[in-house]
Amino acid sequence: MVSFFEERPINMAAGQNVISDAKSVLNMSITVTVSAQKPPAPPGYISISRKKLLQNLEINPGARLNAWVDSMRASSPTHIKSTPSLTDDQGSWNLHHPSALEMFEQIIDASKGKQIVMFLDYDGTLSPIVEDPDRAFMSKKMRKTVRKLAKCFPTAIVSGRCRDKVYKFVKLAELYYAGSHGMDIKGPEKRSKSNKDSESVLFQPASEFLPMIDEVYNQLVETTKSTPGAKVENNKFCLSVHFRCVDEKKWSELAQQVRSVLKDYPKLRLTQGRKVLEIRPTIKWDKGKALEFLLESLGFANCTDVFPVYIGDDRTDEDAFKILRDRGQGFGILVSKFPKDTSASYSLQEPDEVMDFLRRLVEWKQLYVQAQSRM
Numbered sequence: 001m002v003s004f005f006e007e008r009p010i011n012m013a014a015g016q017n018v019i020s021d022a023k024s025v026l027n028m029s030i031t032v033t034v035s036a037q038k039p040p041a042p043p044g045y046i047s048i049s050r051k052k053l054l055q056n057l058e059i060n061p062g063a064r065l066n067a068w069v070d071s072m073r074a075s076s077p078t079h080i081k082s083t084p085s086l087t088d089d090q091g092s093w094n095l096h097h098p099s100a101l102e103m104f105e106q107i108i109d110a111s112k113g114k115q116i117v118m119f120l121d122y123d124g125t126l127s128p129i130v131e132d133p134d135r136a137f138m139s140k141k142m143r144k145t146v147r148k149l150a151k152c153f154p155t156a157i158v159s160g161r162c163r164d165k166v167y168k169f170v171k172l173a174e175l176y177y178a179g180s181h182g183m184d185i186k187g188p189e190k191r192s193k194s195n196k197d198s199e200s201v202l203f204q205p206a207s208e209f210l211p212m213i214d215e216v217y218n219q220l221v222e223t224t225k226s227t228p229g230a231k232v233e234n235n236k237f238c239l240s241v242h243f244r245c246v247d248e249k250k251w252s253e254l255a256q257q258v259r260s261v262l263k264d265y266p267k268l269r270l271t272q273g274r275k276v277l278e279i280r281p282t283i284k285w286d287k288g289k290a291l292e293f294l295l296e297s298l299g300f301a302n303c304t305d306v307f308p309v310y311i312g313d314d315r316t317d318e319d320a321f322k323i324l325r326d327r328g329q330g331f332g333i334l335v336s337k338f339p340k341d342t343s344a345s346y347s348l349q350e351p352d353e354v355m356d357f358l359r360r361l362v363e364w365k366q367l368y369v370q371a372q373s374r375m
Helices: 050-057 066-076 077-081 084-088 090-096 104-109 140-152 163-170 207-224 248-262 287-298 315-327 351-373
Strands: 114-118 155-158 177-180 184-186 230-234 239-240 268-273 276-279 308-310 331-335 346-348
Touching: 066 248, 077 140, 104 351, 114 140, 114 287, 114 351, 140 155, 140 351, 155 287, 155 331, 163 177, 163 184, 177 287, 184 287, 207 230, 207 239, 207 248, 207 268, 248 276, 268 315, 287 308, 287 315, 308 315, 315 331, 331 351, 346 351
Parallel strands: 114 155, 114 308, 155 177, 308 331, 331 346
Antiparallel strands: 177 184, 230 239, 239 276, 268 276
């Protein structure tokens, strides 16, 4: 079982029900033998040290407010786009993180019978980033593409959103869903012949934090209501403070408001996403751990014949990219128009390119199956 820790032990058994025959659904196999090692930063490439910024963002008396605001600015694509040095190094960055579309044939040529398992972030990957997070709808074309993808490969959505909320956006029952940054996992229902019973993966390692999360949510809503544009979202096992619609001059004020609430909750930690502050329990669990848990649930814990592919656009997706790099299996694809420090091997610029990549993958698999049937 994937390990995690907390100051107090958590009872995992009550919240876990793993499909006993999950591997039976994995009847299709392809291989992509591509190195998942993180490439060195290209010459002249300027990156902001996320580690240093997040160290300053931890909830403790010595946290510096300006570090909070620096990290909030670092998450804004508009600031990255306006930096000439990064624009000049776009070509150099692309050499180390080439387009997954341009490298598609090479990826397919390298296949040698391994099982692909797909992991997809939602916001910024399957749907565009929008000002109102409640209106981050995926297109009908994207939904159709993901449905076809799931028929070819086991597919999971891994999001910081509440699992129920991201399911309402995606509306595909055949997928696995890992909400709240992987702290709420459920697999597709498996109906019995009587159609009365069903089984699915279910894992919630932070259940005991729910009362605390709700309490902090109410406090944050009250505290931040004086900041125009700020929106607090309750994602069940974590909270999001969106500042996409907040005037940049008010970011410092918003950061101070969040800090004033969290200083009384040492068992909660703060992380940074794309124009969002994330509040999570201090347990060793993230999207990378969720990826490992799902692979284990599918019967691939110690297998060499699996090839996970993770596509995401956010800093929180880096945990999954690093897991793949460390495992030496599969690869990560970063969705970004701008150079970023990343552990992903490839890149795509926007959700439309993600859809193109998924379509090509489905088309290749369908041709592969047809060819096999004629042999």
